[in-house]
Amino acid sequence: MSRQRFSALALIRRGLSGHRGWQPQWRKASPQPAYDAVIVGGGGHGLGAAYYLAKEHNLGRIAVLEKGWIGGGNTGRNTTIIRSNYLFAESAALYDHAVKMWEDLSQVLNYNVMFSPRGVMMLAHTVHDVQVSKRHIHANRCNGVDNEWLEPEQAKAFCPPLNISDNIRYPVLGAALQRRGGTARHDAVAWGYARAADALGVDIIENCEVTGIRKDARGAVEALETTRGLIGARKVGVSAAGSTSVVMKLADVRLPLESYPLQALVSEPVKPIFPCVVMSNTIHAYISQSDKGELVIGAGTDAYTSYTQRGALHINTHTLDAICELFPQFRRLRMLRNWGGIVDVTPDRSPIIAKTPVPGLYVNCGWGTGGFKATPGSAHLFAWTIARDEPHPINGPFTIERFRDGYLIDEAAAAAVAH
Amino acid sequence: MLLIGCPYCGERPEIEFSYGGQAHIARPARPAELDDAAWTEFLYMRDNTKGVHAERWRHSHGCGRFFNALRDTATDRILATYETGKPRPDLGAAREPAP
Numbered sequence: 063m064s065r066q067r068f069s070a071l072a073l074i075r076r077g078l079s080g081h082r083g084w085q086p087q088w089r090k091a092s093p094q095p096a097y098d099a100v101i102v103g104g105g106g107h108g109l110g111a112a113y114y115l116a117k118e119h120n121l122g123r124i125a126v127l128e129k130g131w132i133g134g135g136n137t138g139r140n141t142t143i144i145r146s147n148y149l150f151a152e153s154a155a156l157y158d159h160a161v162k163m164w165e166d167l168s169q170v171l172n173y174n175v176m177f178s179p180r181g182v183m184m185l186a187h188t189v190h191d192v193q194v195s196k197r198h199i200h201a202n203r204c205n206g207v208d209n210e211w212l213e214p215e216q217a218k219a220f221c222p223p224l225n226i227s228d229n230i231r232y233p234v235l236g237a238a239l240q241r242r243g244g245t246a247r248h249d250a251v252a253w254g255y256a257r258a259a260d261a262l263g264v265d266i267i268e269n270c271e272v273t274g275i276r277k278d279a280r281g282a283v284e285a286l287e288t289t290r291g292l293i294g295a296r297k298v299g300v301s302a303a304g305s306t307s308v309v310m311k312l313a314d315v316r317l318p319l320e321s322y323p324l325q326a327l328v329s330e331p332v333k334p335i336f337p338c339v340v341m342s343n344t345i346h347a348y349i350s351q352s353d354k355g356e357l358v359i360g361a362g363t364d365a366y367t368s369y370t371q372r373g374a375l376h377i378n379t380h381t382l383d384a385i386c387e388l389f390p391q392f393r394r395l396r397m398l399r400n401w402g403g404i405v406d407v408t409p410d411r412s413p414i415i416a417k418t419p420v421p422g423l424y425v426n427c428g429w430g431t432g433g434f435k436a437t438p439g440s441a442h443l444f445a446w447t448i449a450r451d452e453p454h455p456i457n458g459p460f461t462i463e464r465f466r467d468g469y470l471i472d473e474a475a476a477a478a479v480a481h
Numbered sequence: 482m483l484l485i486g487c488p489y490c491g492e493r494p495e496i497e498f499s500y501g502g503q504a505h506i507a508r509p510a511r512p513a514e515l516d517d518a519a520w521t522e523f524l525y526m527r528d529n530t531k532g533v534h535a536e537r538w539r540h541s542h543g544c545g546r547f548f549n550a551l552r553d554t555a556t557d558r559i560l561a562t563y564e565t566g567k568p569r570p571d572l573g574a575a576r577e578p579a580p
Contacts, residue, residue: 307529318525
């Protein structure tokens with residue numbers, strides 16, 4: 063089907079005619095009786111996987127089932143940070159695959175995802191931090207990922223609001239800067255993938271919750287029971303983030319996942335003051351400024367597992383303590399709103415993009431607190447895995463079996479706890 | 482913030498406690514006899530229940546003791562707390578939360 067192509071010329075032309083005549087970006091599809099591939103979960107990872115299945119693997123009839131509205135889960139709830147400065151070679155390859163895809167994603171999708179490689183600066187506050195940061199920098203460089211060490215004065219030059227005085231509880235002793243990191247517009251990622259997938263014939267079916275997974279005589283996936291009827295499916299890819307355990311239980315597949323609430327908050331909008339992304343693992347906060355002017359702030363998860371999409375206020379208070387220490391001029395800013403999402407966390411804090419013990423059933427989960435940055439790469443690799451029934455070399459190590467075989471990719475121990 | 486009923490001290494705010502994950506996971510009695518699949522189950526696999534979840538808490542800034550709680554993870558409502566070593570209480574159908 064034909065879609066209006068976005069361009070400067072189209073924008074001017076529509077502008078002159080009062081912005082009438084824009085078409086809907088995607089169809090409101092109703093479920094067909096059967097599909098060649100069904101993706102469960104209409105977030106960025108799921109919509110992207112459907113797009114790459116249609117675009118690169120020509121898989122036939124494809125649908126995305128979403129129990130709510132697309133992009134209403136963690137895709138619409140994260141703090142949009144993009145980086146690839148992970149310690150281990152497997153993670154660096156995975157996340158850098160995504161960063162490289164972010165760089166031309168707007169052009170590929172013909173949809174402005176507002177990718178802004180403004181630099182991600184991770185602060186060091188202790189001698190241990192300095193040593194770990196430098197180790198990360200060397201490891202990243204060995205893996206072809208840019209990362210550089212900044213002394214406190216250089217960090218302040220890169221991010222002028224930063225407080226580098228030595229009389230705070232955890233003074234800034236330096237920072238690791240990944241210049242290719244940055245942010246993107248999270249909703250646009252979901253919408254851009256939805257529009258591009260729809261244009262290739264993918265059915266995007268909202269308000270459709272999966273309530274059962276049917277298997278045939280040899281145990282392979284046959285159909286999905288949903289709140290909108292029975293849908294036949296030759297291949298099923300589950301990309302359901304915090305709800306992955308619930309969906310996979312329908313097929314009797316156990317996963318090493320726990321779902322936690324992760325909160326974020328934004329300030330009232332102010333004029334441009336914050337030029338980059340700053341993260342601190344030690345005093346646990348991260349901050350950037352959106353194009354609307356809001357300071358976007360987040361930190362760690364709540365203490366307990368939950369599916370409520372909300373958390374406790376003391377977590378946000380603690381986060382803001384850290385922000386106000388690092389950026390004292392923000393003390394007078396009012397916070398506009400806060401929210402929570404449910405993140406599925408693995409024991410080693412690395413994701414799973416893999417086949418499952420059930421033939422025809424695939425899973426992309428365990429992105430924990432940092433899945434947004436990986437959206438294009440994750441979607442691309444998941445589509446590959448589903449289409450070819452084998453993992454791409456990049457996601458080959460990210461199996462469920464790594465926990466049995468002892469091949470953990472232990473980014474948790476590598477202190478990449480905050481995303 | 483949750484209000485958690487410590488079986489020893491009574492109701493206290495969540496910040497006095499630390500979370501201990503899924504309850505009733507027994508340490509293997511004969512570790513040497515476990516195969517890889519059983520180790521995986523013990524070390525890594527969790528129910529991650531949406532609904533009533535039995536979990537451990539420690540009153541770390543109070544009496545310091547571990548205990549168990551039943552909490553509905555779909556609402557965060559704590560349905561019962563009980564001492565470690567006691568079996569999971571049967572709440573009965575009446576106290577099961579609506580799905």
